[in-house]
Amino acid sequence: MVLSRPDRAYRYALVATIASTLGGVAGYLLGAYAFEALAVPVLEFYGKLDAFERLKVCAGRETTMLLLVTSGLSHLPPIKVVTILSGVVQVGLAFFIVSCIVARGARFFALGWALKTFGEAIKDFVERRLALVAGIVAVLLVALYAGVKTLAGTGALSLC
Numbered sequence: 793m794v795l796s797r798p799d800r801a802y803r804y805a806l807v808a809t810i811a812s813t814l815g816g817v818a819g820y821l822l823g824a825y826a827f828e829a830l831a832v833p834v835l836e837f838y839g840k841l842d843a844f845e846r847l848k849v850c851a852g853r854e855t856t857m858l859l860l861v862t863s864g865l866s867h868l869p870p871i872k873v874v875t876i877l878s879g880v881v882q883v884g885l886a887f888f889i890v891s892c893i894v895a896r897g898a899r900f901f902a903l904g905w906a907l908k909t910f911g912e913a914i915k916d917f918v919e920r921r922l923a924l925v926a927g928i929v930a931v932l933l934v935a936l937y938a939g940v941k942t943l944a945g946t947g948a949l950s951l952c
Contacts, residue, residue: 794907795915801908805900812900813892816875820888823879831876844873853881860888862930864895 794801822831835841847869851859856878863874878888906914 794904795912798908798911801904802901805897805904808900809893809897812871812896813889816871816892816896817885817889819872819875820879820883820885823876824882825879827876827880831879835873835876838870838872840870840873843869844877847873847877848880851877851881853883856881856883857887857891858933860891861895861933864892865899865930865933 793804797804819831822834832841835844847856847859856874859869859874860878860883863869863871875888903918906918
């Protein structure tokens with residue numbers, strides 16, 4: 793859409809950010825209030841129940857808060873899983889919404905800017921490499937978080 797209407801790039805990014813955040817809130821509410829009745833069937837439908845169960849075993853609130861950022865930027869782990877997990881482990885709703893807006897917004901606005909600025913020339917790069925670039929940023933964020941935790945003396949992030 794941005795390629796056909798570059799002047800609307802940021803409008804599209806804003807709409808995508810709002811829609812993604814609202815979808816995330818729906819996932820959060822499923823996890824918080826209707827996990828067995830609704831969230832399990834949704835996770836099964838998308839083939840994400842196993843990924844969810846693995847994360848649920850080892851991710852507490854703090855780890856889930858970090859996963860909101862990495863998932864929002866790069867879908868590592870899948871955003872559907874993390875939104876529902878956030879409700880299950882009771883991440884604060886305000887923090888959840890802000891993290892969705894910041895992480896998803898960063899991804900959508902960066903994509904809108906790149907397509908508006910470079911047009912068709914960057915389309916192939918975005919289609920093939922955007923997930924890789926976002927994944928690298930997510931890994932750097934996790935490394936930064938683990939470094940800060942270690943320097944603060946509270947222990948490194950434990951991943952399973």
